[in-house]
Amino acid sequence: MSRLLEAYASVAGEDVIDHLSQLAAQYRGMKVVHVNSTRVGGGVAEILDKLVPLSRELGLDAQWEVITGDPVFYQCTKAMHNGLQGNPVNLEPHWLEAYEETNRHNAEQLRPILEEADVVFIHDPQPAALLGHFPKRRGKWVWRCHIDASRPYRPVWRYLRRHVSGYDASVFSLAGFAQALPHPEYLIPPSIDPLGDKNVDLAEDEIDAVRRRFELDPERPLVTQVSRFDRFKDPLGVIRAYQLAKRFVPGLQLVLAGGSADDDPEGEAVLDEVRAAAGDDADVHVLLLPPDAHRVINALQRASDLVIQKSTREGFGLTVTEAMWKGRPVIGGDTGGIRLQVVDFHTGFLVSTPEGAALRMRYLLNQPRLIREMGAKAHTFVRENFLLTRQLREYLTLGIGVLTGKGEWIELG
Amino acid sequence: MQNVTNMSASAGNTPAFAVKDCALIAISTGRRAHTLGEMCEHLQTVSIDSVYYHFWGGLIQARFDEREYNNDFASWVRHALHDAPLAERLAVLDPTDFADLEDLRRELLELMEQRLDESESLHWMRATRTFEFIRSQIVIFDTRHRIRSPEQLAEVIPQLSTGSVFYHFIDARRRVPDHLDDFREWLSVFGERYAGLRDQLAGVEPYFSSMTEIRERLTRALALAASGESP
Numbered sequence: 001m002s003r004l005l006e007a008y009a010s011v012a013g014e015d016v017i018d019h020l021s022q023l024a025a026q027y028r029g030m031k032v033v034h035v036n037s038t039r040v041g042g043g044v045a046e047i048l049d050k051l052v053p054l055s056r057e058l059g060l061d062a063q064w065e066v067i068t069g070d071p072v073f074y075q076c077t078k079a080m081h082n083g084l085q086g087n088p089v090n091l092e093p094h095w096l097e098a099y100e101e102t103n104r105h106n107a108e109q110l111r112p113i114l115e116e117a118d119v120v121f122i123h124d125p126q127p128a129a130l131l132g133h134f135p136k137r138r139g140k141w142v143w144r145c146h147i148d149a150s151r152p153y154r155p156v157w158r159y160l161r162r163h164v165s166g167y168d169a170s171v172f173s174l175a176g177f178a179q180a181l182p183h184p185e186y187l188i189p190p191s192i193d194p195l196g197d198k199n200v201d202l203a204e205d206e207i208d209a210v211r212r213r214f215e216l217d218p219e220r221p222l223v224t225q226v227s228r229f230d231r232f233k234d235p236l237g238v239i240r241a242y243q244l245a246k247r248f249v250p251g252l253q254l255v256l257a258g259g260s261a262d263d264d265p266e267g268e269a270v271l272d273e274v275r276a277a278a279g280d281d282a283d284v285h286v287l288l289l290p291p292d293a294h295r296v297i298n299a300l301q302r303a304s305d306l307v308i309q310k311s312t313r314e315g316f317g318l319t320v321t322e323a324m325w326k327g328r329p330v331i332g333g334d335t336g337g338i339r340l341q342v343v344d345f346h347t348g349f350l351v352s353t354p355e356g357a358a359l360r361m362r363y364l365l366n367q368p369r370l371i372r373e374m375g376a377k378a379h380t381f382v383r384e385n386f387l388l389t390r391q392l393r394e395y396l397t398l399g400i401g402v403l404t405g406k407g408e409w410i411e412l413g
Numbered sequence: 414m415q416n417v418t419n420m421s422a423s424a425g426n427t428p429a430f431a432v433k434d435c436a437l438i439a440i441s442t443g444r445r446a447h448t449l450g451e452m453c454e455h456l457q458t459v460s461i462d463s464v465y466y467h468f469w470g471g472l473i474q475a476r477f478d479e480r481e482y483n484n485d486f487a488s489w490v491r492h493a494l495h496d497a498p499l500a501e502r503l504a505v506l507d508p509t510d511f512a513d514l515e516d517l518r519r520e521l522l523e524l525m526e527q528r529l530d531e532s533e534s535l536h537w538m539r540a541t542r543t544f545e546f547i548r549s550q551i552v553i554f555d556t557r558h559r560i561r562s563p564e565q566l567a568e569v570i571p572q573l574s575t576g577s578v579f580y581h582f583i584d585a586r587r588r589v590p591d592h593l594d595d596f597r598e599w600l601s602v603f604g605e606r607y608a609g610l611r612d613q614l615a616g617v618e619p620y621f622s623s624m625t626e627i628r629e630r631l632t633r634a635l636a637l638a639a640s641g642e643s644p
Contacts (some may be wrong), residue, residue, distance in 0.1 A: 015573065015575070019574035019576055022574075023436055023552075023554070046420075123492070175439075175547055185440060186438055187440065187441055187442055188438075284438055299452050336452075339542075384623055396436070398549070401550045408462045408465075408548070408549065408550055408551065410551065410552045410553065412553065412554040413555070
């Protein structure tokens with residue numbers, strides 16, 4: 001077994017790697033290609049960066065290709081992304097021209113690879129229009145939508161649907177995110193990479209160093225929320241909850257850690273409001289971190305007694321999964337994928353108000369044994385359900401499904 | 414009748430046990446229920462694979478909630494419609510009591526319609542969470558591993574993938590006569606010699622645990638049978 005497989009086996013279990021090897025063996029002689037629009041940055045690139053090498057280690061002929069475009073193309077696809085999430089955006093005609101031309105151009109570049117591939121996964125809207133340029137494709141093409149498209153802005157979805165209807169199948173993260181399409185719509189929840197900087201085990205020294213850097217007292221309880229400074233993440237509600245809880249837990253410390261808001265005027269306004277709400281309370285730490293501060297975020301989550309994700313609207317909520325992987329119970333907003341991951345009294349608590357969040361902080365911080373038990377359960381839950389190995393298993397299963405036909409029970413020789 | 418699909422020729426007189434594995438993938442049906450009435454309407458016509466998925470599929474799928482109920486219908490009725498009587502009636506349904514999934518579907522509908530007759534409010538009450546009807550595709554493959562004798566089970570079962578455990582211990586109940594699991598079916602070929610072991614395996618509850626936990630329980634059951642102790 002290679003070192004990479006051994007590393008995953010040590011976290012997920014050898015039986016999981018054996019199972020993946022057996023599934024991968026069904027692809028002998030076949031080529032699988034993933035296509036997205038960026039090699040670095042963003043959740044999709046992060047997943048492919050691990051998924052494709054792991055697939056190769058398992059003996060799969062897997063490849064990852066990236067399309068490129070000009071700023072107008074990215075302006076268009078960013079608007080599409082926002083539109084799929086429900087924001088009313090107007091797709092300018094010249095943006096759509098750039099979108100289609102970029103896809104046409106990239107189709108020519110990728111033709112030798114994609115025309116011959118047996119299974120092609122096209123990730124998100126950016127390369128979705130490639131399909132139309134491959135009338136002679138020999139493989140099965142699958143559109144993977146990583147976005148919460150449960151309530152899309154209809155004009156944007158109408159346009160995209162033209163491009164994605166012709167695929168052999170599509171993939172959504174949750175049943176609630178799926179839109180009606182004339183082909184099978186598979187469901188594959190996202191996953192976390194247990195070996196990536198965001199989630200890998202850290203030495204206690206490294207966690208201590210982060211505590212010192214941000215002047216966090218290891219002797220006092222700490223609650224952390226990791227997310228952009230965005231109204232839907234309700235950072236002001238988190239501060240209010242902290243203030244309510246602190247009357248009963250005087251030593252309480254709060255960290256609100258998020259990425260830079262430079263390119264987001266509203267984000268900057270929210271950050272100002274957060275700082276104003278924090279006032280001169282030295283126990284509220286508002287941390288603006290660079291996008292690659294994965295190990296710092298990892299350490300902050302591990303340094304915390306509880307993690308909070310008090311969103312009022314959320315897609316899947318991978319930050320919840322990440323906290324649970326670190327054995328931390330989560331106090332989460334009763335919305336989106338959070339309500340699916342956080343189970344009251346088992347892996348954390350769902351709350352609807354700052355008052356509810358404060359109550360659960362007090363409840364848990366007064367019962368360290370319960371924090372440990374719920375944290376252990378949360379960790380097991382993620383190990384069994386939300387690691388990268390599970391996502392790969394489902395991609396491999398899906399590929400066999402689309403290659404072999406429509407049967408519900410597919411028995412291979 | 415024997416489950417020939419899991420038995421292959423052995424060097425001796427008894428058939429070897431062919432270890433298979435499977436992987437399940439969920440597929441959206443696009444059907445959603447917000448009330449008990451909508452649930453009944455969809456349940457009448459939804460693909461029978463969806464009934465399978467909501468009873469069995471969740472055991473091998475990434476899932477979020479506690480396995481408090483043995484099927485998703487009961488769980489939804491309890492936690493989204495907040496109707497304890499119907500949830501309790503649905504929760505005692507054991508698919509192995511029915512000849513096939515169509516019979517099970519009919520019983521589900523019967524219980525739901527009966528409850529609608531009993532409770533006026535359930536006609537208009539909207540669930541706090543939508544029920545998403547999901548179906549599944551299961552890919553089954555032969556691992557090429559063979560178990561030659563029952564004594565080998567004790568060393569093989571702890572090493573099985575959760576997919577193999579699901580296929581042989583859960584999915585088997587759909588395929589095997591008398592709704593047995595594949596292990597007990599195979600052991601029955603040896604007559605009464607392994608009756609104690611079959612009893613131990615019969616005592617492993619299939620509904621409320623993850624596949625990892627079921628594998629551990631099967632391992633314990635095998636150890637107990639080997640030591641001759643009671644469960």
